[in-house]
Amino acid sequence: MDQLALDVAHLLAGGLVLASFMLLYQDRMTGLINTFALHALVVSFSVAWQAYIQQAPHLYITAAIALIVKALVIPLALHRIIVRLDIHRTIEPVVGIGQTMLAGIGLVALSVMVMLPITAQAGTLAREDLAFALSVILLGLLMMISRRNAVSQVIGFMSIENGLILAATGAKGMPLVVEISVAFSILIALIVIGIFLFRIRERFETVDIHVLHEHRGEQP
């Protein structure tokens, strides 16, 4: 495989990690959704590039799903939802942005240190891709625990999913990647419909133990 192809693949995968960091410091709902659209756009380019260099045309389907569903339809739907549910103001993070970013840097270092030594046999392409993918997954998890708002938790989950798609396409010749990305899209569509139908604004947000216990039927 020529060097340029590898470099572009790494550039796109690295761009995805960068987009994950951008998600971490968004403090407005609209900004968050737009950044997620960017995240999905980068992953779709990355998958398309993999399809091209691996000569695996079925991956173009995965790229197209990422582009249409996650970069266009979901962000548009989320924009509508936040207006309807009146949550388009600022997001309250559980921990400060600074600490979150520091934790994120730590997670990226961790995933590079974990993945690079043990994937030595897996080939140069898969090697860095997996390290980047694990970073994106861990950053997504970090985002899910550092936000209270249901919409930002869902966006965190979708960024995890983008990381998984990156890992799956990086693993050359993996069967069922398209099927898995379709299954994921259904999952995500259901989550978004769920938010809208059930008008979930903020779950687990209350610090009032009394209310929490009442919800759980645990009140003595």
Next chain:
Amino acid sequence: MSEPAGFVVAAVLAIPALSAALLALLPDDRTSARLNAVASFLTFLCAVALLAERPSPGPFLIVDDLNVAFIVLSTFVGFTTSVFSASYIAHELEIGRLTHAYLRFYHAMYQVLMFGMNLALLSNNVGLMWVAVELATLTTVLMVGIYRTPAALEAAWKYFLLGSVGIALALFGTILVYLAARAVVGEGLDAMAWSVLVERAADFDPALLNLSFVFLLLGYGTKVGLVPLHAWLPDAHAEGPTPISAVLSGLLLNVALFAVLRFKIVMSANPGALAPGPLMVALGLLSVLFASFMLYRRQDIKRMFAYSSIEHMGIVTFAFGMGGALANFAGLLHMTLHSLTKSAIFYCVGHIAQVKGTQRMADIRGLTVSHPVLGWGLVLGVVAIAGIPPMGIFMTEFLIVTSTFARQPVLAVLLGLSLLVALGALLARLNGLAFGDPHGSREPAKASFVPVAIHFALVLAAGIWLPSTFVAWFQHVAALLR
């Protein structure tokens, strides 16, 4: 696949899939509840037929000694739950907690869930297994939230998020397994076929396998409800319809554990890889300890039995983690008996909650006086689940603790102690629930007692006398697990 047996495998998947479509279209509730039960019964019959003859493994589906045990159990409990569900749902409709439209959705989802679980159990391809587990998770999420009360929605949302994260981690683990296999087997479907993975696992890169198992254990472990990944489980059990609690506890947790076991077998086939046992022992023991203490402060009856499920899945995971012929045998039997007992308990609890109109244990008293059959059914169930002889769970817990004593006395003491703690909690609660002056409604319950009776009879029979063919079969499966 050979002709007749291949047809039977297809039927185990096709019957739930087709009846799901049919149930989604049919408007009438009475017929649909019956159709649900009939379809589940047919699936069970096909699963039993797999015991006699099984097809050779294909690229996507496989029937082996391990999964056939799970499938028969799963379809059997699926069938009895559908019978219970028919009477439970009729009452929910009467009091207006569910509307006709939701009921149609409920029945269709029930069969989709059965389809997802059967597919997960039958799949030979680790990617397909992942998709099937995801499908099963999604359907249960939808059903947990079906009452649409704030508490039910919160439970469904929490289950959704935690389940999705677990599933995402499991997918990453699956990708790593594929990478490990690709270096040896080559690209394509073979590198994801479980039968090929086990055969060639000895040559896989151990470091890659180790990392993948950590992700798989955490991912599927979330679905098993292992502490500290259990947070979704009590809410999902307490807030959904009771038949779903029964299916969750009795079946879906097993399916997730089955996925972990599949990968454990691959791990132990590789001499260089980390031993998966200690990880499972640690998570299992932590779950047992945590859940048995958590049993004490419960106020909600379904929530209490949900914690008891965490405890028992912990025991089973512990047993499989210890490994060896005896512990594996006991673990397998314990899992089977727990499924039967816990689902029967939920059948009783479902009717009790309907008659009394509450799930709060403080408002339920003297059941043996006001509702003798339900009350004594609950007593029998709690006696069985707490591990009191002569019920079968006593025997399996005894086997697990004694076989551990021979190898790791400290762990055995910890396990035995937490079993006693759980026993105390359950009996203390049972005393209030079943005996004393009756409290609340005394109306007779319109319940179906047949499923409860069958389950308890089986559990009792297992405690007194196990047929030798059955023992030989389970020992054979236990040997597969290493």
